[in-house]
Amino acid sequence: MAHLLTESWINEFFFIAVVLSASSFFGFTIASRIKSILPGPQDNRFDQPFKRIKNIFKHVFAQSKMWRRPSIGLAHFLIFWGFCMVSLGTIAFLLEGLRFHVGWAQNFIFLGIQDFFTVLVIAAVLFAFFRRLVLKPNHVRLSGDALFILGMILCLMVTDLCIDGASATLKGELKSQAWASFSLAHFLGFPNWSPSVLAGFHLVNWWIHLITVFLFLCYLPFSKHFHVITAAPNIFFGTLIPWGRMKTLDLENSEHFGVDRLDQLSWKQKLDTLACTECGRCSDACPATTMGKKLDPANIIINLRHHLEHKDVNTSLHGQTISEEELWACTTCAACMHACPLTIEHIPAITDMRRHLVLMEGKMPEEAMLALRNLEQKGNPWGISEQERESWLDTQGITPLNEGDSVDLLFWIGCAGSFDDRSKKIVLAMIKILNHAKISFGVIGKHESCTGDPARRIGNEYLFQMLVQGNVEALNKFNYKKLLTICPHCMNSLKHEYQEFGLYNSKILHHSVFIKELMDKGLIRLKEAQASQTVTLHDSCYLTRYNDIVDAPREALKSVPGTQLIEMKRHGKSNFCCGAGGGRMWMEEDKSARVNVQRAEEAVQTGAQTLITECPFCMTMMRDGTRAMSEKERADPMVVKDIAEWVSEHLA
Amino acid sequence: MNIAVCIKQVPNTEAQVILNDGILAFSDPKKIINPYDEFAIEAALRAKEQAFPDASVTAITLGPESATEALRTALAMGCDQAIHITHEPHPGWLAPLTVGQAIGAALRQVDLVFCGRQGIDHDDFTVPYVIANAHQMSCINVVKEITYKPEEKKLWVVRESDGGQKEYFECPMPAVLGISIGLNKPRYPSLPGIMKAKKKAIESLNLTDLVSDSNCTWIQPSTYELPKAKEACKMIKGDIAEQASELARILKEDLHIV
Numbered sequence: 001m002a003h004l005l006t007e008s009w010i011n012e013f014f015f016i017a018v019v020l021s022a023s024s025f026f027g028f029t030i031a032s033r034i035k036s037i038l039p040g041p042q043d044n045r046f047d048q049p050f051k052r053i054k055n056i057f058k059h060v061f062a063q064s065k066m067w068r069r070p071s072i073g074l075a076h077f078l079i080f081w082g083f084c085m086v087s088l089g090t091i092a093f094l095l096e097g098l099r100f101h102v103g104w105a106q107n108f109i110f111l112g113i114q115d116f117f118t119v120l121v122i123a124a125v126l127f128a129f130f131r132r133l134v135l136k137p138n139h140v141r142l143s144g145d146a147l148f149i150l151g152m153i154l155c156l157m158v159t160d161l162c163i164d165g166a167s168a169t170l171k172g173e174l175k176s177q178a179w180a181s182f183s184l185a186h187f188l189g190f191p192n193w194s195p196s197v198l199a200g201f202h203l204v205n206w207w208i209h210l211i212t213v214f215l216f217l218c219y220l221p222f223s224k225h226f227h228v229i230t231a232a233p234n235i236f237f238g239t240l241i242p243w244g245r246m247k248t249l250d251l252e253n254s255e256h257f258g259v260d261r262l263d264q265l266s267w268k269q270k271l272d273t274l275a276c277t278e279c280g281r282c283s284d285a286c287p288a289t290t291m292g293k294k295l296d297p298a299n300i301i302i303n304l305r306h307h308l309e310h311k312d313v314n315t316s317l318h319g320q321t322i323s324e325e326e327l328w329a330c331t332t333c334a335a336c337m338h339a340c341p342l343t344i345e346h347i348p349a350i351t352d353m354r355r356h357l358v359l360m361e362g363k364m365p366e367e368a369m370l371a372l373r374n375l376e377q378k379g380n381p382w383g384i385s386e387q388e389r390e391s392w393l394d395t396q397g398i399t400p401l402n403e404g405d406s407v408d409l410l411f412w413i414g415c416a417g418s419f420d421d422r423s424k425k426i427v428l429a430m431i432k433i434l435n436h437a438k439i440s441f442g443v444i445g446k447h448e449s450c451t452g453d454p455a456r457r458i459g460n461e462y463l464f465q466m467l468v469q470g471n472v473e474a475l476n477k478f479n480y481k482k483l484l485t486i487c488p489h490c491m492n493s494l495k496h497e498y499q500e501f502g503l504y505n506s507k508i509l510h511h512s513v514f515i516k517e518l519m520d521k522g523l524i525r526l527k528e529a530q531a532s533q534t535v536t537l538h539d540s541c542y543l544t545r546y547n548d549i550v551d552a553p554r555e556a557l558k559s560v561p562g563t564q565l566i567e568m569k570r571h572g573k574s575n576f577c578c579g580a581g582g583g584r585m586w587m588e589e590d591k592s593a594r595v596n597v598q599r600a601e602e603a604v605q606t607g608a609q610t611l612i613t614e615c616p617f618c619m620t621m622m623r624d625g626t627r628a629m630s631e632k633e634r635a636d637p638m639v640v641k642d643i644a645e646w647v648s649e650h651l652a
Numbered sequence: 653m654n655i656a657v658c659i660k661q662v663p664n665t666e667a668q669v670i671l672n673d674g675i676l677a678f679s680d681p682k683k684i685i686n687p688y689d690e691f692a693i694e695a696a697l698r699a700k701e702q703a704f705p706d707a708s709v710t711a712i713t714l715g716p717e718s719a720t721e722a723l724r725t726a727l728a729m730g731c732d733q734a735i736h737i738t739h740e741p742h743p744g745w746l747a748p749l750t751v752g753q754a755i756g757a758a759l760r761q762v763d764l765v766f767c768g769r770q771g772i773d774h775d776d777f778t779v780p781y782v783i784a785n786a787h788q789m790s791c792i793n794v795v796k797e798i799t800y801k802p803e804e805k806k807l808w809v810v811r812e813s814d815g816g817q818k819e820y821f822e823c824p825m826p827a828v829l830g831i832s833i834g835l836n837k838p839r840y841p842s843l844p845g846i847m848k849a850k851k852k853a854i855e856s857l858n859l860t861d862l863v864s865d866s867n868c869t870w871i872q873p874s875t876y877e878l879p880k881a882k883e884a885c886k887m888i889k890g891d892i893a894e895q896a897s898e899l900a901r902i903l904k905e906d907l908h909i910v
Contacts, residue, residue: 251843255844362839363840377664377682377684383666385680461843462846
């Protein structure tokens, strides 16, 4: 961008004054933001630097998550890279303003590329305006803030072209390589303008451009577009710990548990709030938001930011900023975290606030309290006698191992498999498969207790740690190579959360993966197809998003002759929760529409004959959902089966 | 102002009763606070919070070593102190009269005593009356509602008798109240409450210091008999015609009803 009119000292004086004051203001704002997020518990996010840099390439440079919506992904990609290129021009503009000679900025190749990106940014901005004002997708919040920012970007681009066109014309260097400014100059007829008018036009555009640059910079920290600055650090410092491993609380040496105030959130959790662009992808994916409940993950993050910006650090977050109703509506399905392009961690913020309610105030929905009391007194959320774990195994002729026994495969039956009649059938189907494949296995009967997953996710870390202690002691009394479970929640806890408490063995398998392994080894013989049977698979969130298990159950299903898998629109890592996670299984869902009915509708819409689940809680929710639908439509409910049942029914 | 709440540790409600060579045992060794007593603890804490802010709430129990767990829970919920009346191991259990006398003797100065309406293990409904008798206090059992009038040293109590009719009482203090389920919602102890409760001292008293040996009555049945297990439903399989003819056969041949 050429610079003509800094000869006048007044111009130069004001230029330097604007640069200095705006830069100081911006620097001061950033410093105060950093200061505001720093107080809080330790949270080391500097480990594994190479992995973090890789994430920068993946999520910042390649914008991998943005491409899930290709048209928007393209528009954002162009704005991002266009902006980077145009920023080079802006740097040149400022350097020239300070009377530095910037040779490369005069290069016609550079000018041509600059023009290319300037035009791309204009196109992308116009598309963004069109999307917000005309298309109006559900999840996009129409805000004055967004329009103002888009307006500023448009203004920067247009003035940039005007400055270049006018400057080149005045110098007599109007060349076609800088094609956009060249075209604009000819379109507006610059060569025919008198030099003084053109110089005035240039001056006005130059000042508008300069002021907009700094207005943009100073306005950023106060708008959702602060993500231009915070996104990259937020992604760099994003969690590298498995999502299924909740932070362990030190119960002995702390006085406060969970999050009540901002200074109890870590600096990274507060950085999350500054990085949020309010794009609404998390809200779109959230089952609670979708069903019209009060919880909206974006609002959780945005409201925390408003609290950070406007309220005293000692004010409680609970009540005005975040309501209990919002916190209890979360199924911890992590659809929000999966959707967020900036790797914001919504779930830990929600569960940390739940921890405060439960551990410090004893506050929770009544049914959650009952589940916790059952866990405390009876070791399972159903509140049934622990003796029943062995009694029913006994009716099936299965004798638990004795302490010290060795076995290759230990089958962790879990509470659902022990106490819920429908889930018992899943266990029996799995046992049928194991017997068919001639795999010897053992169970530990009454030595099992709940893994503590619901207690931890409801917020009772104390109870969780007690249950873990008991289970680790019990498991370490047996020698086994692999641990098999039909429950993704048991699997997740045992796999990610138990090592910290001393579980020696970490080879924990979900039955869908194990079935696939047995198939691969040729240990499962299946009946020839009699007729084509259509199934659809409801993924468990704790398998897909938490444990990256997406393909194994699909491949296992497709290996069954005659089975045709029809996918629901939301499947794999983008699946929609059944509504039972995060302890929600034990709470009533009496407000607005139910998550499981919505999901059952999606399953029925596929036209498949059978709905396959991979989790006993999903099974309960999907059975209830399909029944509720059939009552409404007066038709037989869709058949729901676990993947183990499907395979066992097709054994040769 | 002293408030006391009497609690008892009982077998887990889901535990199965097992008879081994004439000795009664339970399938689940975990014990719990008598469920009615949880409501009594909450009632005692609310009495302090709502009407008698200067009061001290004492939880008291009589039982084996493990009964201290029940007292720790009461302390975690918010009771100020705890008394444990211990006794020598015995194959039987103490008569409610003895329990009431022991608790009555342990509670020296008391203005309000809360109990569960009954223990779910032996269903005696007796202890509240014995305590009241020991201190010449009013006593109302199966209480559904309480309104406090601290200035007048009086309570308004609603009692529900069998059949659901309500009886209204103006009750002078001191008083013993036997609390029924549904009076309140017992609170969930906070973690700091649990941690503090772990460190609190529990006053230990010996049964023999409270009740003379000659007044100690132990109960021990000569023999036990468990109820017969209910017979499971028999499902008749087959199509409707087969089911109908099988049902007719059972009614006629097996049960001799038709």
